[in-house]
Amino acid sequence: MENITCACGHSNPYGTKLCEKCGRPLTEEEKQNKVVDMRYDGTAIRSKTYNKSIIDKIWNFFSSVKVGISLIIITLVTASLGTLLPQEMYVNAPDAVKPAYYEKVYGWFGKFYNNLGLSDLYSSWWFQIIVGMLGVSIIIASLDRGIPLYKSLKNQRVKRHESFMKRQRIVAEGQVTASPDEVLDKVEKKMKEMKYNVRRDGSALLAERGRFSRFGPYINHVGLILFLAGVMLRLVPGFYVDESIVVREGETRAITGMDGYFIENRDFILETHNNTPQGEQLKQGVNVVAKNFQTDITLYKQPEGAIAGDTSNLEKVKDYSIRVNHPLKEKGFALYQMGYRLDELKQMNFALKNKETGQSLGEVGIDLTNPEKEYDLGNGISIKLLVYTPDFSGFDNGAPQTASSAPNNPAFLFKMITPQTPEGETSFVEIQNTIEPLGYNQYEMKFAGIETRDSTTITIRKDRTIPILFVGGIIFMIGVAIGSYWNHRRLWLQVEPDGRVVMAAHVNKNMFSMKKDLDAVTEYAGLPQYTDQLDTIAEDEENASNGNKEEKGDNTL
Template sequence: MSVTEAVVEDPPAGEPPRRRTPRFVAAGWAAARNGWRQLTSMRTALMLLFLLAVGAIPGSVLPQRSVKVEDVLGFYNAHPDLAPVLDRLWGFDVYASPWFAAIYLLLFTSLIGCITPRLLDHVKALRTAPPDAPKYFNRLPQAAVLDQPVDEAAAKAALRGWRTVRREQADGTVTLAGEKGYLKEAGNLLFHSSLLVILIGVGLGSQWGWHAGRLIVAGPEQVFCNTVQQYDDFGLGPQVGAGDLPDFCLELTDFRAEYRADGMPISFAADVAATDSAHGDLGRHTFSVNHPLRLDGANVYLLGHGYAPVLRYTDAAGVTQETVSPFPYTDPTLTSEGVAAFPDANGSDQTKQMAFSGTYMPTKDGPPYLRSDHPEERNPALMLTAYRGDLGLDAGIPSSVYDLDQRQLEAGRLKKYGEPKLMRRGETWTLPDGSKLEFVGTRQWITVSIRHDPGEPIVLAGAVLLLVGLPLSLYGKRRRVWLRLRPDGSAEAGGLPRTEYPGFEDEFRSLVERWQR
């Protein structure tokens, strides 16, 4: 008979034949049962937790597309052979990879399988009275014979704080059973449940959360509205669409920074005016580092700040254009480098487009003009180099707004135009063709991180449960004591620690002394 055939039992007389479960089905059920036991064991849960931590290492070491696509492209350029291999292994999308999700779900299942039976057992233990005293106390780790009669009421008073049950035997013997230390198992359950809660919160945040970054320049014409098109970089959860983002706009009205004499920062604060389409003006708000701006559906965090030179260019035909160009800083003194481009200069001739690349120093009193002396604007200096030619903006190739297109420079389609020039605020630079550039001044800019994570409250609750459960789990000691009072006035006591508890002997001795007193 093959393993797929059912086995027919010989029935008792007068009954129809009964068919047993096929052997391959029984073997399958046995394998599934053993697999479930292995998956829901504490050893497996710890192994999966370790694998989850190891699996998160590539997400911390390698650039992630969900955080910043530009860093991934830079890694491709720096490692053209290694990057495709890592990409096939989901190295740049670790937290969205199938293998990370598999570890996550297995750990989730394992924790549920570990916690549920233990929770049921703990509830059953809480509802079950402490067992009656054993017949022979001398077989327990702690035992004592009391040398004088014990008052039952006083004995109960000594067991205050213990879960106590009184039993009376047929011969008049009274036993008091006390148990203590249930909080240890409760702490264990809270600790392991906290991991489960944290996993739920992280999963919820990764699916329905989103984050974005934006550089905002001060000024009413530089208003930022919360749309995907206006983000510098963003990452939306799988369950979030562009139309699900909250509706609000922010205008940077002021920024205040305080520094020490050596240039170390003391405090930063940004003032913004917030609006939305439903309520109109939402008022003015101030936020700073570690004190985000909390709006309906999003939190805005202040990350950094810098300066944006305001330049006014007048071409040879007398046409004037003005631009506000943020310069990213390169050191703690806010020495900043950037580009101010005028693609519409000199009419529609692409070969006569203008750009100015340079370094802005908030405080610089004298040469060399390479680095600012202080991050605060005390004596600003702007060192610029002019470039003329095709800026490559119409090529359709993505490029940084903070640097010139190196392809255009290497091809000779964009060339230097005149000698570098140091400019102070209010000065004008006359170029060889008669055009002029004026350094009007500067504006402040800030970089913000805009985030929404619906799993944050759940993760916080899990962290609180972890902090509560861990001490209970470490310091809770479950133990039992018994006191037997016989009708003739004799008494004896016994004690049993349910967990490893080096101090139980002293606690039992102290309890016996209180009974004897």
């Protein structure tokens, strides 16, 4: 597309509305306007100029303010849907049973919510696409308008054509008795006193203040882009970790998210306030308030080159007591004390007995965290553990099911082998219940006692995106402040040798501040009184409307 050559001889890019040099209107639309549109000083905006290629159409789509606002609304609405029910990351259950958890706890709505993928909303691909489209919209809209605005303000001329001056909102025209240099000197002095930057070109003057305020919205955009980048970086491995592990007393576990690090729970300590009134007996779980609960741990690290999961040659890093609001910090990670469980089942003891005589053939102790497959009692007597369900929840097609990996309701399928029953007898044993699926057994596994221990829940967190989110938020607020509390004021003044003065002024907002400065400089330099063309236009439209009403009334009479 060809450039547009103005009457002054300056060649302007295609799509320019006001000549970059003299300010003459270049389009028929601008020539008909009594007050010119000064949002971008008449420069060419790509989205309003080109619309032929596929790149132009994509650019124009994302640069649209309507599209940007729509994406913001869609993002806010979809993000709010993720708060209706807890997200999967906060559900303390194995991944395999999380869908059943939503249905069990929240009914049909929970099942529907999970099936729609809302239970893992913020990590879903479609939500990230929406956030990405919003970021692209902000970037393209900023480039589309910010760059032309910056160029137009940087290259603006002091001298402007009268057609440009007379199409500003604030205009003044008249005669002065003083010499042109004296008038310009007074105006320059007064405007500098009011903190304006003043430039002169012969008999013309341009006073400008607060240009930076025009870039407040674009500073907002930079802050938003950084904030969105921080949000999306949480999906990149190494930037954000929020995991939880349950560590039982005496247990050493790998720390999720911290490769090569292990934690040993040496002891769990619970201190309580006794709020029981005097004379009343303290009951379990009643009137008991935790004063402090902490986990005494030892942090280990694998040596370099060790196989993942190998705990044979761990190197001790430190001992620490993790308490509420006193996390262990290591290599950018923070380990928080988040919860605990008292008297969790550790081991169940069973005695193999003859059902008729009651004779005991020996006892076995089954570690509920890591049970063995077979227990040898000697003399040809052994117990095989065929199936172990830590949290027995019933049968599905004859197979026992577990609701979780925690030993809340352990159940066992034993095969008991003795010299009298070399083929073995099968028995399914759960708490207070024994099932003999293959018929009557001669022997049984009789409950003989339990061992318990405390467990603690440790949350591992690492967030490298916080500085990015913080900086983005600060930049956004700076942009809001700049766009809200400052404005861009400009005054053009041209004095002819015969004393004729043409003056124009523009402000992007808060016209009262501009008029206040104009009143001061007009009085000081003896300039002609200015007029607000928007007020004049409004009066003309009101008079025309009243005239039409009177004319209709005369016709009626």
